Amino acid sequence: MVYESSYDSGRRPHKPDLTRGYWAAPSDFVYTCISLGFRMDVISMGWFIYQHMGGAVIPYIVCMFLFVVPIMVIQSFMGQFSSSGFISVFRISPIFKGLGYISLGVNLAVLTYYSMFAAVPLLYFFHSMRPTIPWSCEGMEKWFINSTEVEVEHSCKLKDMVEINASMAKTNDSYKYIGYEVPSVLFFNSIFGGDDIMDNYEYNSPFMFSWELLLCTMLSWGIVAAVFYRFYNTELMSKFLRYTIWASLALLVISVIRFLLLSLDFKYIFSYFIATPRELAEGIPNTLLFIVSAFGPGWGSIIALASFNRFKTNIMNFSWLICIGQMCIFMAYGILTHIIQGYFQSIIEHYDEVDNLYVYVNHHWALYLSSGSVMTTMSWPNLWSMIFFGMLALMALITMITCLFSVFQSIFDEFEILRARRTEVTLGIIGILAVLSLYTCSNHGVVFFSAMSMDSLFTQTTLNLFLLLVVLWIYGRIRFQRDIEFMLGQRFSTWKVNMLRFVAPICLIILLLISVIAAFYEHSVASIVVHIAAIFLIVLPWLYLPGYMIYVLLQTSGPFKMRFRRCCRPLDWYPLEMEERQRYEEAMGNMDITHQLSQMEDEVVP
Template sequence: MVYESSYDSGRRPHKPDLTRGYWAAPSDFIYTCISLGFRMDVISMGWFLYQHMGGALLSYVVCLFLFVVPIIVIQSFVGQFSSSGFISVFRISPIFKGLGYISLGVNLAVLTYYSMFAAVPFLYLFHSMRPTLPWSCEGMENWFINRTDVEVEHSCKLKDMVEINASIANSNDTYKYIGYEVPSVLFFNSIFGGDDLMANYEYDSPFMFSWELLLCTLLTWGIVAGVFYRFYNTELMSKFLRYTIWTSLILLLTCVIRFMLLSLDFKYVFSFFIAKPSDIGEGIPNAIVFIVSAFGPGWGAIVALASFNRFKTNIMSYSWIICIGQMAIFMAYGILTHIIQGYFKSIIDHYDDVDNLYVYVNHHWALYLSSGSVLATMSWPNLWSIIFFSMLAMMALITMITSLFSVFQSIFDEFELLRSRRSEITFGIIGVLAIISLYTSSNHGVVFFSAMSTDSLFTQTSLNLLLLLVVLWVYGRVRFQRDIEFMLSQRFATWKVNMLRFVAPICLCILLLISVVAAFFEHSVASIVIHITAVLLIILPWLYLPGYMIYVLLQTSGSFKMRFRRSCRPMDWYPVELEERQRYEEAMGNMDITHQLSQMEDEVVP
């Protein structure tokens, strides 16, 4: 059987949104999916450290072959074949349609904190326009006041050997510890009263708002709203994303070249690409970051973006191009982080020969906070700070806009009645998310957002697992290969399908276990607001899955076994374009179809 008709089950049929449009150019799908690699929430976590790209590269390439590229192919297939977003696409097996609402919840959850990754660069960007950078050694004199009983050391106050030796001689301790703070991190702490945000990682720490960060957050959402107001249809949004993504990639390449010209030992920079046997094990956490980031924040963006493809778009070759492009972005992030960490290592190297001395630098969020002090050492520091933080803000905005674009289209694909009120729904959701995201303008929101990020990692991995179940087991390997061959005129090899059916679930289960441990650790210190938000937007949507299953079974006639079987069959699953729909009917054979693919307006049970 090809599909079950909505008319046969007594439910209202799916009516596709015929005004949704297509990409202005076929390559725009590639650009937008590559931009999912701009994701920064997981990469910015402290327990993911860049050490050697060479160690992570091997693990990542293996994962590409095992399941990353095939899962992207599957997500692209269901979106492109049905021309639907991540909710309506589950009519491939209606009993699992609750997964679409779970993905809607996780997407909205990520967007509640993601504006922070644009607001923080905006904060540094505006301060970069001062005549003297506030986090430079000269600029610190205007605002830095030591508020603690113990003198705070920072890289602008490096002590000479005579003072160090005298301090050790006068100390009763066996070892002397000196921790240097990074001026650009101290500057960020100063907007919250000067407390060390990363050191005071406790849920009961005093709650403080930063009005500067709050204004930057409002500016971020104002820009997002302006983009959706100006680029209101698919073709306009397609062109906007194309040019902004290209601009971001050019700025990223420019920054990488400039950072590589810092006065570091070239061997240190080159070592980033060299993998020793021990480095391969250390590179596994990096590979996990890459794997998670390949699908973007939330879940279902690739499904929704693929739904704007023409029916014959070659998603197989596109998936490899997307992954290679994302890998280049990860390498650029890694080079920048490696050089920033190397810079702070180089300024304390002259202490290595001093006995009984341990010196370290407290650098946090290398790309966002610590990078400012490195930029301050360059010639034309204001210019390079403006370029660098403009790049980070633009990348975050692109990620937010792409995610919202997929969310809105998925909602309008599923709910026909909302299509006539597209503007009200769009700006209403943006307004609600903007209000909720103001929490990230506080010290708790800035520090504890990582708990929500690990929750989304768990949900994203779970949804990928269930997608494999729905497409390759419930819908079936044979029908999946048949549809791929019909759409692309090329076969999806059986060994690839078996890899996805048996090997990929094992890999995803391992990633799922890691995400559970990480989420438990992050929530153990998070604030009550983060706990409540996670329950509302990540945990509660999972209750919708069994609830919707029961609803579908009740709407279907027959015995329980018959109800279950009919609810698992694809419903209204066919190409939206009339010409392709007719070809699909002819290719599958009328004898296998339970209902002709013709438009009907009969009254049905709602």
């Protein structure tokens, strides 16, 4: 049997959403999935920085071959074959449908803090419109001196302090450490009262709130709500995402070129692509964490996005294009970060010849906070600041919209009753997320979000492990290869399947251990609010999995062994288009099921 009908199991059948639509162009699927690489919550962390691209490219390519592209093919297959989001798609093995609800919780959890990555660059974007940029050296003289009673050394004062600090070091036999702050980081601290929130991040530190950041957060969610209200169907959203992604990629290329033109030593730029064996080994853990970003900030976005493909779309070639495109974005982020760090390193190079003197610059969040001071040294700093921070804000908004787009469609695929009230449900969920995201407008929320980000990495990795179990072991290697061959007209090689069955789980388990260690570290300094949010949005959804398994087993008749087997078999697993469904059932010799499904629609078999 190809699949079991819902009527045979005595449950209400899955009713597909016939109004869901398709991408306006097949390439829109590629563009949208590439934009998942815009994810910034992982690489914005201070310890997640590549000093050498050569230490990341090779591990990244190896991981692409081992499991990233194959898992992307599996997720794309599930969404495209069934035309379903990440909840309903688990009717491929109904007993594991709880995984869909877990992924829904993860997506909503990520969105509660992700608006910060749009709000922060919007804050800098609007301040870049001022005649004198506040974090420039001229701006610092006007506002920073009178804003604090504590003397703070910053990089604008660095060159003037060379002789003084050198003489101080020579009069002391011990090492003297001098730390300088980046003006653009000091500006960000100033909106929270001036404290160094990036260094003083103890969970019991005073709670401070920024009204400027709150306004930018509300603006971000307002833009998201307006997009979903205006581009309400798949075709309109497809075109909107296509053009905004093009614009973001163009701005990214322009920014990389402009930063490359900074007066840095060419050897320093070239060294970014060279890695020693030690640097190569050190880059592997960070690479493993980064490649999770290939699947988006939540989980299941690729499944939902692939569900808008035409049935014959070649997801194998598209998966490689997506991963290569995301790797290029990753390299662009790395180049920008490397240049920003090199800029501050070049400022303090003249201290190398001073004995017993160690000078360093405290630059945090290189792409978001420290980059502002670098751009003040360029010609037309206001223009470049608006371009750069506008690009970051646009990328964050695209990521939020894409994630929400997959969430909404998955909800409407699963809950038929909500389809008649799409607008109300969409705007209602956006409003709730906007309220929950207000915590990120505080100094605690800005710093401690990384704990939930690490929790989401753990959950994403676990869901990928379950995905391999469901598709390749329970649904079965043979049936998976058969469906791929039917859908695409080309075979998914057995060695690739065995790679996914035996090698990929090992890689994912290693990644799981890394994410656990990182999550433990981040939670050790996080606030109680983050702990509680992680419990409700990350931990508790996992309790739904065994609960749903028990519920499904109780709804099925027969002995336990028979119930378990019936609940593991695919339920209503067929293509959405009637012509393809008939071809599928003809190819598998199950013509009688088509007649049954087309005649019985409303009642559940008692």
